[in-house]
Amino acid sequence: MSLSEHLEGFPITLRWPVAWGDMDAFQHVNNVVYFRWFESARIAYFEACGWNERMRTSGVGPILAHTACAFRAPLTFPDHVLLGARAEGLESDRFTMRYRVVSEALGRVAAEGEGRVVSYDYRAAAKAPIPEDVRRAILDLEGRGGGQ
Numbered sequence: 001m002s003l004s005e006h007l008e009g010f011p012i013t014l015r016w017p018v019a020w021g022d023m024d025a026f027q028h029v030n031n032v033v034y035f036r037w038f039e040s041a042r043i044a045y046f047e048a049c050g051w052n053e054r055m056r057t058s059g060v061g062p063i064l065a066h067t068a069c070a071f072r073a074p075l076t077f078p079d080h081v082l083l084g085a086r087a088e089g090l091e092s093d094r095f096t097m098r099y100r101v102v103s104e105a106l107g108r109v110a111a112e113g114e115g116r117v118v119s120y121d122y123r124a125a126a127k128a129p130i131p132e133d134v135r136r137a138i139l140d141l142e143g144r145g146g147g148q
């Protein structure tokens with residue numbers, strides 16, 4: 001299977017270097033680094049659907065309610081990883097993000113994760129509906145253009 005095939009169905013993909021400093025005393029990439037990679041993919045996703053800009057003007061943006069990671073293979077320096085992000089289960093005020101980390105050196109999936117994203121009004125300090133323009137952009141990004 002090619003590296004790109006591992007990321008089919010992920011509309012956002014990034015190529016990221018594994019840094020020497022990402023490794024820990026056990027000589028593999030530390031678990032915290034995977035969550036930073038997920039965050040980078042998540043922010044790229046929000047940029048792609050316009051949510052970061054929308055948040056600057058409205059105060060309504062994403063907040064992470066839950067995250068998890070399943071580690072499939074240990075990574076080491078030197079390597080590059082391909083990061084994938086997609087959204088599933090779009091509800092009125094929340095959805096689940098799925099992440100995948102693919103190692104170029106190993107040629108396989110190294111980790112998979114998820115995050116529960118809630119739409120949050122930072123000015124009112126309360127949950128809020130996902131803005132309609134952001135919802136449409138998510139559906140378009142996921143290739144569902146208005147329907148689920």
